[in-house]
Amino acid sequence: METSRRAVLSSAAMGGAAALLAPRLGRAAAPFASTQAPGYYRFQLGDAQVTVLHDGERSFAMPAQFVTNVPHDQAIVAASEAFMPPGSVTVPFNPTLINTGGKLVLIDTGNGPAAGAGIGQLLGNLQAAGVTPEQIDIVLLSHLHPDHTNGLRRLDGSIAFPNASILAPEPDWTFWMSDTNMAQANDAVTKAYFANTRKVLGGLDERIGRFKWNTEVAPGITAISAPGHTPGHTAFTVSSGSARLLVQSDVTNIPEFFLRNPDWHVMYDHDPDQAAKTRHAIYDMAAADRLLVVGYHFAFPSLGHVERASAGYRLVPIAWQAAL
Numbered sequence: 175m176e177t178s179r180r181a182v183l184s185s186a187a188m189g190g191a192a193a194l195l196a197p198r199l200g201r202a203a204a205p206f207a208s209t210q211a212p213g214y215y216r217f218q219l220g221d222a223q224v225t226v227l228h229d230g231e232r233s234f235a236m237p238a239q240f241v242t243n244v245p246h247d248q249a250i251v252a253a254s255e256a257f258m259p260p261g262s263v264t265v266p267f268n269p270t271l272i273n274t275g276g277k278l279v280l281i282d283t284g285n286g287p288a289a290g291a292g293i294g295q296l297l298g299n300l301q302a303a304g305v306t307p308e309q310i311d312i313v314l315l316s317h318l319h320p321d322h323t324n325g326l327r328r329l330d331g332s333i334a335f336p337n338a339s340i341l342a343p344e345p346d347w348t349f350w351m352s353d354t355n356m357a358q359a360n361d362a363v364t365k366a367y368f369a370n371t372r373k374v375l376g377g378l379d380e381r382i383g384r385f386k387w388n389t390e391v392a393p394g395i396t397a398i399s400a401p402g403h404t405p406g407h408t409a410f411t412v413s414s415g416s417a418r419l420l421v422q423s424d425v426t427n428i429p430e431f432f433l434r435n436p437d438w439h440v441m442y443d444h445d446p447d448q449a450a451k452t453r454h455a456i457y458d459m460a461a462a463d464r465l466l467v468v469g470y471h472f473a474f475p476s477l478g479h480v481e482r483a484s485a486g487y488r489l490v491p492i493a494w495q496a497a498l
């Protein structure tokens with residue numbers, strides 16, 4: 175006891191130089207990191223493999239009309255209850271890649287490389303997942319909103335997935351590419367959507383094919399009618415053997431608001447009543463069939479199950495699965 179006490183005192187008396195030479199056991203020596211881990215999550219779906227690819231997320235001051243049919247204060251409370259930054263909403267973006275065993279199919283393309291800090295991460299995360307854009311065989315667009323289409327083009331304007339067949343929902347293409355409809359748009363959000371379709375999809379009339387609902391648009395992948403968010407808004411089912419995945423696209427925007435409260439109208443819905451009907455129909459099916467659901471605007475890795483809850487529905491996120 176006395177010996178060790180003396181040793182400590184004598185060590186302290188040695189002063190600074192000796193202390194600097196002593197090994198710094200128990201202290202963190204690594205510098206802080208400045209980047210996030212790559213954002214991709216893969217899992218097996220029967221004989222297919224699915225990879226959710228994070229395009230990033232955006233937190234922004236909640237617009238007064240973010241939820242058009244409830245008072246702003248109530249929406250602010252919902253954001254606070256979901257632990258979002260005060261006065262703000264956080265919206266993540268997550269395209270889905272399906273390797274059917276024969277084809278690589280990408281559903282939606284993210285915000286694109288010019289979108290700003292924290293978003294437009296799709297190509298980087300695709301690369302991190304070991305896939306090149308040239309390998310993509312089919313690109314399916316769920317609808318023609320900018321956060322789903324703008325990753326189609328690189329900064330230089332070229333097509334990011336040069337070897338892919340690109341397919342859009344027929345009713346959405348017809349609606350958004352109509353100059354008559356564009357002339358009738360009377361709010362800023364819709365006008366911006368029309369302008370964006372011209373900028374990103376203009377000149378691609380021959381390059382982009384159109385699909386119809388209730389058809390198999392790629393092996394094992396069926397386009398499901400889910401209108402309201404846009405006229406041609408589409409969800410997809412992916413089937414392999416007895417395994418099934420529902421790609422819900424934007425049936426809800428952020429689930430913390432619109433899955434919990436399916437009758438709330440988000441400002442981005444084209445036909446809000448129709449969108450609410452679609453939410454009930456799709457989530458009743460998902461709950462009854464206990465479907466695994468991937469949501470474009472769900473928190474990464476954007477996968478969960480839907481169950482009925484008092485006022486609407488509840489999303490039960492999956493646990494991260496390390497082994498495939």
Ligand SMILES: [Zn+2]
Pocket residue numbers: 319321322424470471
């Ligand atoms: Zn969206």
